[in-house]
Amino acid sequence: MVVVALLVLVPILELAVFVQVAQWIGVLEAALLLATLSLLGCWLVKSQGTAVWREGRATVAAGRIPGRAVVDGLLVTAAGVLVLVPGFVTALCGLALLVPAGRDLVRRPLLRRWTATARSRPAGAGALPVTSRERSQSLQLGGGGAVEPPGEPLG
Numbered sequence: 001m002v003v004v005a006l007l008v009l010v011p012i013l014e015l016a017v018f019v020q021v022a023q024w025i026g027v028l029e030a031a032l033l034l035a036t037l038s039l040l041g042c043w044l045v046k047s048q049g050t051a052v053w054r055e056g057r058a059t060v061a062a063g064r065i066p067g068r069a070v071v072d073g074l075l076v077t078a079a080g081v082l083v084l085v086p087g088f089v090t091a092l093c094g095l096a097l098l099v100p101a102g103r104d105l106v107r108r109p110l111l112r113r114w115t116a117t118a119r120s121r122p123a124g125a126g127a128l129p130v131t132s133r134e135r136s137q138s139l140q141l142g143g144g145g146a147v148e149p150p151g152e153p154l155g
Contacts, residue, residue, distance in 0.1 A: 014087030021088060037091040041083025044098040049076050071110060075103045 022030040056069030075097050082094030096102040 010087070010090065014089055017088045034086065034088065034091065037088070037095070038083055038086070041079070041091060041094050041098065044095065045076060045080040045083060048079075048098050048100075049073070052076055067111070068107065071107050072103055075106060 052072040056066040059066040079094040079097035082090045
């Protein structure tokens with residue numbers, strides 16, 4: 001239901017914003033500004049995507065699970081989609097996700113929510129162990145569902 005609402009409301013919002021911007025600066029100028037935002041976004045997706053990839057590889061090389069890099073990769077991908085969708089609102093949201101500080105504002109609540117959800121699942125259903133002792137017991141018993149929280153050392 002939420003997806004359907006977004007598919008209806010976002011285009012209406014984008015059209016209203018484009019009309020407003022076009023009234024302020026002109027139709028051709030608004031279209032050029034929109035194209036410029038998309039090109040800037042594409043360049044930022046490439047540069048930030050490369051940076052996130054390097055961070056993930058460095059984290060793995062250091063023997064840690066690349067939780068933050070994986071979430072950043074997902075956010076950069078979402079930003080790329082938002083930047084490529086024609087419209088000022090989506091382009092600005094995408095550009096905000098391409099800035100590391102913008103990703104940080106989204107990443108922290110996402111990780112908290114996902115961790116809480118994973119820990120609230122019943123044992124054996126892919127729940128994260130809550131304590132180091134539980135994690136150790138799970139690994140000793142062959143509990144393949146146990147996953148270390150992002151950023152903690154492996155093993």
